[in-house]
Amino acid sequence: MSTAGGSPADGGAELETVHLLRRVTIEFGLRQAEFAALHGMHPTDVRALICLLDAARAGTPATAGRLGAQLGLNSAGTTALIDRLERLGHVTRSRDERDRRQVLLTVDARAVELGQEFFGPTLAGMVELLRTFDDREAAAVRRFLRGAYAALAGASLE
Amino acid sequence: MSTAGGSPADGGAELETVHLLRRVTIEFGLRQAEFAALHGMHPTDVRALICLLDAARAGTPATAGRLGAQLGLNSAGTTALIDRLERLGHVTRSRDERDRRQVLLTVDARAVELGQEFFGPTLAGMVELLRTFDDREAAAVRRFLRGAYAALAGASLE
DNA sequence: TCATATTATCTCGCTGAGCGAGGTAATATG
DNA sequence: CATATTACCTCGCTCAGCGAGATAATATGA
Numbered sequence: 001m002s003t004a005g006g007s008p009a010d011g012g013a014e015l016e017t018v019h020l021l022r023r024v025t026i027e028f029g030l031r032q033a034e035f036a037a038l039h040g041m042h043p044t045d046v047r048a049l050i051c052l053l054d055a056a057r058a059g060t061p062a063t064a065g066r067l068g069a070q071l072g073l074n075s076a077g078t079t080a081l082i083d084r085l086e087r088l089g090h091v092t093r094s095r096d097e098r099d100r101r102q103v104l105l106t107v108d109a110r111a112v113e114l115g116q117e118f119f120g121p122t123l124a125g126m127v128e129l130l131r132t133f134d135d136r137e138a139a140a141v142r143r144f145l146r147g148a149y150a151a152l153a154g155a156s157l158e
Numbered sequence: 159m160s161t162a163g164g165s166p167a168d169g170g171a172e173l174e175t176v177h178l179l180r181r182v183t184i185e186f187g188l189r190q191a192e193f194a195a196l197h198g199m200h201p202t203d204v205r206a207l208i209c210l211l212d213a214a215r216a217g218t219p220a221t222a223g224r225l226g227a228q229l230g231l232n233s234a235g236t237t238a239l240i241d242r243l244e245r246l247g248h249v250t251r252s253r254d255e256r257d258r259r260q261v262l263l264t265v266d267a268r269a270v271e272l273g274q275e276f277f278g279p280t281l282a283g284m285v286e287l288l289r290t291f292d293d294r295e296a297a298a299v300r301r302f303l304r305g306a307y308a309a310l311a312g313a314s315l316e
Numbered sequence: 317t318c319a320t321a322t323t324a325t326c327t328c329g330c331t332g333a334g335c336g337a338g339g340t341a342a343t344a345t346g
Numbered sequence: 347c348a349t350a351t352t353a354c355c356t357c358g359c360t361c362a363g364c365g366a367g368a369t370a371a372t373a374t375g376a
Contacts, residue, residue: 013296014288018281020303023212025183026205026228027310033230042362047184054181065324070184072191077363079326084362101324101371123176125309126302130172133298138171140295141302144287145178151283152185200333223353235334237355242333259342259353 021148035118041088047071048081049090049115052107063096064103179306193276198246205229206239207248207273210265221254222261 032046051070055062068078082105085091090111096102130138190204209228213220226236240263243249248269254260288296 014285015281017288017296017300017303018284019212019215020300020307021182021284022186022208024179024303024307024310025186026208027307028180028183029187029205030230031310044362047187050180050184054177057177063324064326072188073362074364075325076327076365080362099324099372103325122309123173126176126179126306127172129302129305129309130175133302137295137298138175140291140298142175142178144284144291144299145175145182147287148182148284149178149185151280151287152182152189202333221353222355226354231333232335233354234336234356238333257343257353261354 017144031119031122035115038118039088039114041084044071044073044081045085045088045090048085049107049111052091052105053112053115056107061096062105064093064105067105175302189277189280193273196276197272199242202229202231202239203243203246203248206243207265207269210249210263211270211273214265219254220263222251222263225263 033043036043036046052062090108092106094104096104191201194201194204210220250264252262254262
């Protein structure tokens with residue numbers, strides 16, 4: 001169908017998808033907040049762990065400053081954040097030997113486990129769902145998410 | 159982790175999609191925080207406006223309590239949140255005449271405009287992208303997002 | 317080499333978002 | 347009609363995150 005002329009009804013289907021994405025992001029945030037409360041943390045702490053794990057997966061060295069920038073915190077807030085995570089034993093600080101100004105961050109294995117315990121079933125549900133997609137459909141989902149990221153961040157992923 | 163019987167390569171493609179979604183949600187949160195800072199608000203205030211607009215779109219009456227529940231706030235925090243939004247002129251309180259305990263909330267038109275000014279280009283970018291999808295691909299994206307919401311919220315949408 | 321700028325992080329003091337506890341109307345229940 | 351429940355609000359407090367500024371490590375230029 002999809003008459004290209006941009007009738008209100010047609011735009012609706014696409015806007016609906018965007019609204020859907022927005023609701024998903026809010027719900028994701030709420031689950032993060034729950035996980036945070038469950039382990040004596042704050043939503044920002046969980047977001048920080050996610051960023052650190054993403055960096056680890058991507059092979060990017062995780063420094064204090066980079067983390068703060070990703071989370072939109074200033075340096076004082078970043079220091080406080082890392083203090084909390086370190087106090088809870090979820091991350092470890094270490095000096096970069098190449099540039100001793102920088103603080104490298106590593107996520108403790110136990111923190112990863114806790115995350116998988118909590119988010120595992122949810123993420124598994126999504127993976128399960130994706131298995132019912134054929135190649136073209138799965139590729140479409142990835143293409144949309146990459147595009148959404150680009151639209152949001154003004155930068156594409158890798 | 160080791161999910162069910164899929165080959166490692168297969169699980170990778172699906173997990174990649176899920177990680178992509180997670181990154182998108184974090185980026186969405188950052189844009190919300192920027193919008194908030196730009197207008198003297200806080201991230202929670204923006205999330206609240208989104209919830210109120212979603213409720214309006216769905217035709218659900220928006221009450222103080224319901225909003226607080228959606229955002230994971232307790233009653234004190236909810237009251238403070240609505241105080242802030244009302245002080246900024248973004249929402250209006252009114253008593254429900256059916257049940258005078260309840261406070262109904264309506265979003266001011268100006269707040270909607272501000273949101274569209276800021277998020278319009280980003281959302282338009284996503285809509286544009288979606289227009290390049292054929293019907294089956296677009297449907298796949300919606301199906302994934304609905305499923306993701308269900309996995310996150312433990313409830314499906316409508 | 318040594319002064320100077322820049323970068324990366326930390327410390328200090330403060331503001332205010334959000335919590336727990338408790339209060340006050342309005343509505344339900346026996 | 348007393349009592350419970352619901353929906354919201356007030357009060358006092360804690361601590362996340364901010365701005366300002368300090369410190370230490372690295373670049374830059376004469």
